[in-house]
Amino acid sequence: QIQSEAALRAMATAYPYDIIEDKDIGGISLSSHQEEIAELLQASVEDRLKQAGIEVLEARISHLAYSQEIAQAMLRRQQASAVVAARSEIVRGAVGMVEEALEQLSEKKIIDLDEDKKATMVSNLLVVLCSETDTTPVVNTGTIY
Incomplete structure (x- = not known):
């Protein structure tokens, strides 16, 4: 034994x-x-x-x-891995949605965006789509520039 x-x-x-x-x-x-x-x-x-x-x-x-301390550490690592995998999936989906939005805006000639406006739109969409909290809509009543 x-x-x-x-x-x-x-x-x-x-x-x-x-x-x-x-x-x-x-x-x-x-x-x-x-x-x-x-x-x-x-x-x-x-x-x-x-x-x-x-x-x-x-x-x-x-x-x-395993001892309680080791089991807790292993559970934390497992949870962290799950969070990272979920966030990666969210980012992949958000990037796909942004690409699709830009393509549709361009194809349908809805609006002509210069590179700066595209960058702003991409940034704003990624923040909204990847955020863990609900977004609050803001209506701009003035000019953008």
């Missing part, structure tokens, strides 16, 4: 729980590569026990639990 626990601890410290970036240990993680981890764990335990003549047929992690 001591040898298998030692092999398991070595495995848990050698591989991340989840992949943060592709540069992590060949992309192998405890949560997403269970078969590979099981094979590596079996080989590690068997290597430790072969001196006693014991053959290991299978070794798996059946339950993986």
Whole structure:
């Protein structure tokens, strides 16, 4: 039992729980590569026990639990990744909408915008479309320039 626990601890410290970036240990993680981890764990335990003549047929992690502090840190990282992914999707959609608006204005000859006015329009649309809060409409009663 001591040898298998030692092999398991070595495995848990050698591989991340989840992949943060592709540069992590060949992309192998405890949560997403269970078969590979099981094979590596079996080989590690068997290597430790072969001196006693014991053959290991299978070794798996059946339950993986972390301390509360580590679990909270992992949850924060997971939430941050979800926020970044959502914001990236919002930006992609906003850029597509801005491109479409500029194309339609140009094609339908609704208004002829110079580069400065296009830049202002793009900036304003991106702020509105990417903002996390509702926008308040403002009506300009004077001239723009």
